[in-house]
Amino acid sequence: MAFALGSPTAPHPVADTDRDDVDVWAPPELRVVCLDIDDTLIDFTETGKRTLAALTGRRDIWDEWERVTDEHVARVVAGELDYADMHARRTHAFLRGLGMDVDLAAAAAFETRRKALLNRSWRLFDDVVPCLEWLAAAGIQLAAVTNASGAHQRDKLASLGLARFFDHVAIAGELGVAKPDPAMFQSVCLQLGCDPREAVHLGDKLTTDAIGARDAGLTGIWLHREPDGELAPRVADDDTENDDTENAARGGAPADVHVLTSLAGLPELLVTEFVRVGVPAPR
Numbered sequence: 001m002a003f004a005l006g007s008p009t010a011p012h013p014v015a016d017t018d019r020d021d022v023d024v025w026a027p028p029e030l031r032v033v034c035l036d037i038d039d040t041l042i043d044f045t046e047t048g049k050r051t052l053a054a055l056t057g058r059r060d061i062w063d064e065w066e067r068v069t070d071e072h073v074a075r076v077v078a079g080e081l082d083y084a085d086m087h088a089r090r091t092h093a094f095l096r097g098l099g100m101d102v103d104l105a106a107a108a109a110f111e112t113r114r115k116a117l118l119n120r121s122w123r124l125f126d127d128v129v130p131c132l133e134w135l136a137a138a139g140i141q142l143a144a145v146t147n148a149s150g151a152h153q154r155d156k157l158a159s160l161g162l163a164r165f166f167d168h169v170a171i172a173g174e175l176g177v178a179k180p181d182p183a184m185f186q187s188v189c190l191q192l193g194c195d196p197r198e199a200v201h202l203g204d205k206l207t208t209d210a211i212g213a214r215d216a217g218l219t220g221i222w223l224h225r226e227p228d229g230e231l232a233p234r235v236a237d238d239d240t241e242n243d244d245t246e247n248a249a250r251g252g253a254p255a256d257v258h259v260l261t262s263l264a265g266l267p268e269l270l271v272t273e274f275v276r277v278g279v280p281a282p283r
């Protein structure tokens, strides 16, 4: 089994008129599931790598592309750069960094070709639609929570037939705050009217997604699709919590976040961790 059972949530008191002095742990209800988009639902990295290689003839430049992109997205989130200009400016900086003598117009033309190729190439991971259908049937509200800079994420979800599943899409570039800032996760809970304890967030980045969600009071789940070997189960023992050896055996994940290697494991994790999963309702 790819994940460990047990609760990642802190014990919280349950009102008991006869035994007010005793704190009894009770699993919370689950009302909202938040999902990252890129490399969680959509095979973003592989598609991006192939597209960039097709346009440049080089396969060794993806890390630099991500670095320059992250830098520019952070400037959009901080309000220093307009979203409308960001992609062309990012690509201009990237191509100049490769030593290409291009002006902003040439970079914008390259970016137009790159986006056209990307939009024909996106693909979902195979485990996405069955998982979303299960969550929808369970009556759970769904939010897409992305650190991307703009509304193209909604277009991407729509073009892949996923928009119908989501009650809310939270985009860092629109909110002016990004994961792992707790404000990002808490804004989603506020928007959907749930307590953070009634929500989980799952994504492919351990710190940005799983630990960030945990720190905001949600249940954090790391989707670690390609671990090096089989992951050790989480040890629900206070003595080993945050022990480096134990964490390393789980890909570096601390004891109070869950780790899955596939979305296929999410339903079982949720029904194990929450006393009531969703409210059966037509959608």
Ligand SMILES: [Mg+2]
Binding pocket: 036, 037, 038, 039, 040, 203, 204, 205
């Ligand atoms: Mg991601």
